[in-house]
Amino acid sequence: xxxxxxxVDCNAFFVSCEKVFQPRLxxxxxxxxxxxxxxxxxxxxEAKNLGIPMGxxxxxxxxxxxRNQVHVFSSNFPLYGNMSSRVMETLKTFSPxxxxxxxxxxxxxxxxxxxxxxxxxxxxxxxxxKKWTGIPVSIGIGPTKTLAKVANNLAKKHPAGxxxxxxxxxxxxVLENFPLQNVWGIGSGWSKKLSxxxxxxxxxxxxxxxxxxxxxxxxxxxxTALELRGVPCLSLEEISPPKKSLISSRSFGSPITSFEDLxxxxxxxxxxxxxxxxxxxSCASLLSxxxxxxxxxxTGRFYSNTYLVPLVHPSQDTTTLIKAATLxxxxxxxxxxxxxxxxxxxxxxxSEKHIQQPLFNAQNLDNSPKRKSLLKTIxxxxxxxxxxxxIFASEGLQKSxxxxxxxxxxxxTQEWDQxxxxx
DNA sequence: TCTGGGGTCCTAGGACCC
DNA sequence: TCTGGGGTCCTAGGACCC
Numbered sequence: 384x385x386x387x388x389x390x391v392d393c394n395a396f397f398v399s400c401e402k403v404f405q406p407r408l409x410x411x412x413x414x415x416x417x418x419x420x421x422x423x424x425x426x427x428x429e430a431k432n433l434g435i436p437m438g439x440x441x442x443x444x445x446x447x448x449x450r451n452q453v454h455v456f457s458s459n460f461p462l463y464g465n466m467s468s469r470v471m472e473t474l475k476t477f478s479p480x481x482x483x484x485x486x487x488x489x490x491x492x493x494x495x496x497x498x499x500x501x502x503x504x505x506x507x508x509x510x511x512x513k514k515w516t517g518i519p520v521s522i523g524i525g526p527t528k529t530l531a532k533v534a535n536n537l538a539k540k541h542p543a544g545x546x547x548x549x550x551x552x553x554x555x556x557v558l559e560n561f562p563l564q565n566v567w568g569i570g571s572g573w574s575k576k577l578s579x580x581x582x583x584x585x586x587x588x589x590x591x592x593x594x595x596x597x598x599x600x601x602x603x604x605x606x607t608a609l610e611l612r613g614v615p616c617l618s619l620e621e622i623s624p625p626k627k628s629l630i631s632s633r634s635f636g637s638p639i640t641s642f643e644d645l646x647x648x649x650x651x652x653x654x655x656x657x658x659x660x661x662x663x664x665s666c667a668s669l670l671s672x673x674x675x676x677x678x679x680x681x682t683g684r685f686y687s688n689t690y691l692v693p694l695v696h697p698s699q700d701t702t703t704l705i706k707a708a709t710l711x712x713x714x715x716x717x718x719x720x721x722x723x724x725x726x727x728x729x730x731x732x733x734s735e736k737h738i739q740q741p742l743f744n745a746q747n748l749d750n751s752p753k754r755k756s757l758l759k760t761i762x763x764x765x766x767x768x769x770x771x772x773x774i775f776a777s778e779g780l781q782k783s784x785x786x787x788x789x790x791x792x793x794x795x796t797q798e799w800d801q802x803x804x805x806x
Numbered sequence: 807t808c809t810g811g812g813g814t815c816c817t818a819g820g821a822c823c824c
Numbered sequence: 825t826c827t828g829g830g831g832t833c834c835t836a837g838g839a840c841c842c
Contacts, residue, residue: 417810424810442808458810485842570840601816603840630812637807679809726811786810 386615387498387524389491389505390531391474391512393467394519394539396487397425400466401456403517404795404803412453416441419634419786420457457788465796469516477508482619490528492619498549505545520544528617529610530554532567533585551613558586558611568607573600585611625663625732631655632726636787638677639722645674646709647779652727653708654775657701660729661762666697666738667729670704672711677723688715697733701758704729705777725784 393399397415402408412429416422423430423439433451435444441455448455467486475481480492496504505522512520523535524547531548537557538546548554564574566585580599582588588596588604589611597605606616631652639645649672660667675687690711698704708727764773793801 419808419810421808421810438810440809445808488842568840572839601839603815626813628813632811634810677809724810787808 384494385526387493387496387501387526388528388531388619389478389493389508390484390523390528390535391470391489391491391508391520392523392535392539393470393487394521394544395425395427396467396518397456397458397463398427398430399518400459400463401792402427403466405792408454412451413456414448414453415456415458416790417458418788419636420789421634424458455790457791459792459794461794461797462792466516466518470512470518470520473512473515474508477504477511480619480621482621483623490531490619493524501549502545502547505547506543509544522546524548525554526613527610527615528619529567529607530613533557533561533565533611536561536565554613555586558589559584561585563588566607566611568603573604576600625665625734627732629656629659629667629729629732630726631659631728632673632724633784633786634724635722635784639784640720642712642716642718644779644784645712645716645722645725647777647782648725648784649708649712649727650705650775650777650779651782652725653704654701654778656727656729657699657704657758658762658765660699660732661758664735665732666699666735667704667732668694668697669730670694670707670711671728671730672708672715673724673726673728674712674715674722675724676720684720686717686720690715691730697731697738699735700754701761701775705775709777 398413401413401415408427410429411427412433412435413427414423414430414435415425417424420441422441423435423437423444426435426437430453433447433453435447435453441448447453463486470487471481471483471489474489474491478491478493482490484490491508493501493504501524505524509520509522512518521535521538522545523531523533523538524545525531525534526548534546534548538544548557561584562574563569563577563583563585564571566588569577569588577583577588577600582591588608591608593605593608596608609616633648633652635648639648653670656667670692671689672692673687673689676685678685678687692707692711694703694707704727712725761773765771795801795803
């Protein structure tokens with residue numbers, strides 16, 4: 384059976400999540416901001432029509448927002464994560480195999496659906512997802528993932544919200560008018576370089592010799608060209624593999640100068656990483672701490688530095704990670720600067736099953752059963768009572784470095800006291 | 807005053823080894 | 825004049841994605 388993929392993509396996902404619980408927002412211009420209330424990262428159609436670009440910093444669009452009474456929200460990731468699960472659960476009822484590609488996108492395997500029935504099947508999926516979750520989606524169907532992405536792009540402009548690319552003639556016709564930079568995997572950098580070879584449309588690329596592309600560019604691009612031609616190179620990945628690296632970083636709500644505050648922030652990031660490492664049953668063998676002042680500050684005093692700490696015994700223990708991260712911070716901290724952002728990365732992750740036990744250091748904290756059960760208990764408490772219910776002392780209680788989130792909507796789906804009230 | 811966060815993959819080039 | 829060659833591993837940087 385020939386492969387057939389659907390790409391289901393939620394329309395203006397974060398904005399749509401806000402709208403589900405606040406119907407008064409229907410038809411209004413709405414934006415959702417990035418962390419620290421920085422940039423617009425999700426826009427309703429009405430907001431797009433006002434000319435608010437994707438990623439626009441709030442301070443640059445303040446006038447438009449004020450003049451048009453745009454509704455502005457801080458990002459509420461617990462809510463979006465929960466809504467995402469609802470959408471994915473709904474999609475599972477339409478296909479036995481599904482790949483959750485991102486918080487608002489999933490690929491479905493539709494090879495078992497008869498070709499003549501695919502379009503209406505897609506329309507049904509759209510209808511049911513909207514009915515069961517309140518989230519509007521667009522659906523693109525095609526014989527490769529890349530073509531499903533192309534179809535999805537067209538579905539967004541199609542009244543049905545669904546578009547199927549099923550036969551070669553139609554595919555060729557569509558690709559002829561499809562801008563290169565809209566193809567999945569081709570950004571502005573590649574499309575500029577490709578245009579030097581007179582490759583300007585998706586069809587131009589599809590017709591190039593893939594060995595030549597491989598030599599002149601790289602394998603990823605060669606694969607993309609093949610996929611556009613209808614040759615599947617990317618399969619459905621139903622089980623998401625463990626992450627190879629983890630990052631925790633945040634910009635500060637207001638600039639931080641004191642080492643103590645930075646130490647608290649770094650501890651919080653390290654603690655969050657340790658918890659996520661335990662969750663995916665990995666240990667980090669390398670920790671990286673980065674620190675920077677405001678890069679938009681034009682006084683010429685920009686400072687940015689990173690320090691890598693190898694962990695002799697790969698670890699997922701909060702205390703070990705906090706200690707290592709603090710050590711790195713001490714090395715890169717410079718007195719007298721106003722810092723804007725700090726972040727911690729866990730690198731070179733190994734499965735906890737494959738960790739070599741230390742030969743000599745028998746008292747290694749990470750290994751004691753008591754220690755493991757303590758961390759497990761902390762994880763359970765935080766899972767049951769909400770993130771941050773139990774923290775390590777070094778993370779601090781004040782959190783003066785906390786990012787701004789002044790327009791946060793209620794956690795409608797996760798907190799009993801924030802449920803929607805009716806009547 | 808004000809500009810996000812979290813990932814992946816590939817490649818080139820250096821270090822090191824025999 | 826002439827200065828090995830092949831292999832592996834690691835890292836930084838660049839491209840992309842959402």
